[in-house]
Amino acid sequence: MCHKCDYAAMLKKSGLEPTENRLRVLEMIGNNIAPLSAEDIFNTIARNHSLNRVTVYRVLKLLVTHTLIDRFSSGGRSSLYGLAPNENHPPHPHFYCRICSKMDCLNPESLLVDTLNLEKTFPGQIDKVEVRIEGVCNNCMKEINIPSKRI
Numbered sequence: 001m002c003h004k005c006d007y008a009a010m011l012k013k014s015g016l017e018p019t020e021n022r023l024r025v026l027e028m029i030g031n032n033i034a035p036l037s038a039e040d041i042f043n044t045i046a047r048n049h050s051l052n053r054v055t056v057y058r059v060l061k062l063l064v065t066h067t068l069i070d071r072f073s074s075g076g077r078s079s080l081y082g083l084a085p086n087e088n089h090p091p092h093p094h095f096y097c098r099i100c101s102k103m104d105c106l107n108p109e110s111l112l113v114d115t116l117n118l119e120k121t122f123p124g125q126i127d128k129v130e131v132r133i134e135g136v137c138n139n140c141m142k143e144i145n146i147p148s149k150r151i
């Protein structure tokens with residue numbers, strides 16, 4: 001749960017009317033510790049509110065276009081959605097498990113990505129830098145009986 005982000009203000013700042021559905025989707029993504037699939041978002045919101053899948057996809061597309069959220073591909077056809085970096089949330093790498101297809105947000109300090117040099121020399125404009133680390137998550141390591149690493 002994030003107490004710093006004002007989701008209605010974020011929508012307004014991007015020129016979007018803070019409708020109930022947009023707020024619900026943005027809040028759910030913002031308050032989750034890891035990126036979510038459209039299916040996760042739909043299933044959770046649909047428990048308490050009436051809305052359909054098409055609306056969820058439409059809202060997600062809109063939020064991506066307005067750079068409030070980022071879309072990550074998660075193998076196959078599905079995508080995961082996480083809050084785009086903003087003043088409260090610095091850019092951070094993601095860990096993708098190739099077995100369960102879950103994605104986790106890593107600490108921004110866990111892997112330093114220095115884009116400053118690149119920005120100085122790259123002739124175009126850089127909008128987004130995505131760092132994705134792939135492997136097997138701790139849960140799947142247990143399930144397939146690979147001894148967990150002691151950290």
Ligand SMILES: [Zn+2]
Pocket residue numbers: 002003004005030088089
């Ligand atoms: Zn926040």
Ligand SMILES: [Zn+2]
Pocket residue numbers: 097098099100101102136137138139140141
């Ligand atoms: Zn896994």
Ligand SMILES: [Zn+2]
Pocket residue numbers: 034035082083092093094104105106
């Ligand atoms: Zn993240």
